[in-house]
Amino acid sequence: MKTVGLVAEIVRLKQQRNAVILAHSYQRPEIQDVADFVGDSLALARAAQQTQCDVIVFCGVHFMAETACILNPTRTVLLPDMEASCSLETACPVQELASFLEANKEKNYYVIAYINCSIGVKALADVIVTSGNAQQIVAAAPPGRPILFVPDENLGAWTSQKTGREMTLWHGACHVHQLFTRDQILKVKAQYPDAQVVCHPECREVVRLMADYICSTEKMISYCRESAVQRFIIVTETGILHRLRKLVPGKEFIPVILESCGCAECEYMKLNTLEKLRNSLRDMSPVVSLPEDLRLRALKPLERMLEISR
Ligand code: 13P
Numbered sequence: 356m357k358t359v360g361l362v363a364e365i366v367r368l369k370q371q372r373n374a375v376i377l378a379h380s381y382q383r384p385e386i387q388d389v390a391d392f393v394g395d396s397l398a399l400a401r402a403a404q405q406t407q408c409d410v411i412v413f414c415g416v417h418f419m420a421e422t423a424c425i426l427n428p429t430r431t432v433l434l435p436d437m438e439a440s441c442s443l444e445t446a447c448p449v450q451e452l453a454s455f456l457e458a459n460k461e462k463n464y465y466v467i468a469y470i471n472c473s474i475g476v477k478a479l480a481d482v483i484v485t486s487g488n489a490q491q492i493v494a495a496a497p498p499g500r501p502i503l504f505v506p507d508e509n510l511g512a513w514t515s516q517k518t519g520r521e522m523t524l525w526h527g528a529c530h531v532h533q534l535f536t537r538d539q540i541l542k543v544k545a546q547y548p549d550a551q552v553v554c555h556p557e558c559r560e561v562v563r564l565m566a567d568y569i570c571s572t573e574k575m576i577s578y579c580r581e582s583a584v585q586r587f588i589i590v591t592e593t594g595i596l597h598r599l600r601k602l603v604p605g606k607e608f609i610p611v612i613l614e615s616c617g618c619a620e621c622e623y624m625k626l627n628t629l630e631k632l633r634n635s636l637r638d639m640s641p642v643v644s645l646p647e648d649l650r651l652r653a654l655k656p657l658e659r660m661l662e663i664s665r
């Protein structure tokens with residue numbers, strides 16, 4: 356079926372089901388365009404918590420849909436493709452974290468978990484962060500208590516530098532952001548010397564050192580809009596370029612082409628398609644469901660995060 360027909364069917368089914376479509380900024384452009392709300396992990400968590408609709412169709416990856424379900428358990432949460440995982444989630448298996456905490460009991464770690472993790476890891480955490488609020492949450496951690504930051508060592512290192520809070524870092528990284536290199540950015544910079552480099556904190560330190568500004572996907576939009584600069588080299592997953600071009604017209608956004616694989620695309624984020632979105636609304640499946648005791652344990656650190664970053 357042609358895109359126009361699919362979109363019309365999605366809109367019709369959405370009304371019939373009283374559903375809201377939430378999409379992350381890395382989703383395919385056609386999914387962003389049909390969504391009711393597009394944002395970063397923090398904005399999506401807030402939108403999921405506040406919606407009055409009966410159904411949330413989450414166009415993102417599994418941990419994001421799971422978070423929507425933790426925050427709003429009375430709604431039906433659909434994820435068009437259940438295989439939409441995240442390499443950061445995989446980098447921190449709950450059993451490994453539980454064993455680490457058991458083996459280091461005497462340290463009494465304050466556990467800060469990046470939202471890109473499983474519900475089991477969230478349930479073991481004291482507080483959750485997103486890339487949009489990590490500095491604020493880490494700065495608010497109880498003084499004098501050692502901090503364990505999981506699972507992203509790059510976001511952890513950047514946040515530690517920014518806040519001055521020492522943290523033990525879990526060795527995890529995003530396989531997409533890990534691919535950016537200093538040389539590739541230097542090459543693009545040589546082509547566009549007037550452009551500013553804007554980079555996601557999931558990038559490695561050698562790459563972050565090249566950046567004029569480091570921020571979450573959402574802040575990239577306000578930063579580029581408000582800046583006097585006309586051109587930006589965007590160092591993150593390329594899905595954000597669609598939003599930047601739409602919301603900040605008249606400025607130029609340049610992706611970094613990776614020698615190894617071309618454009619930096621998260622294959623998990625790209626699993627959702629218009630067809631799968633239509634099917635999930637039509638069949639009311641696949642549904643994200645969670646054991647209630649685990650949900651309640653994961654809810655506490657999420658609510659703490661939302662409270663601190665209100
Ligand atoms: P944001 O917190 O900017 O939405 O990023 C989430 C993510 O998965 C980045 O790879």
Ligand code: SF4
Pocket residue numbers: 416440441442443444471529530531532557592621622623624
């Ligand atoms: Fe996870 Fe990386 Fe994909 Fe973001 S880009 S969802 S961190 S694998």
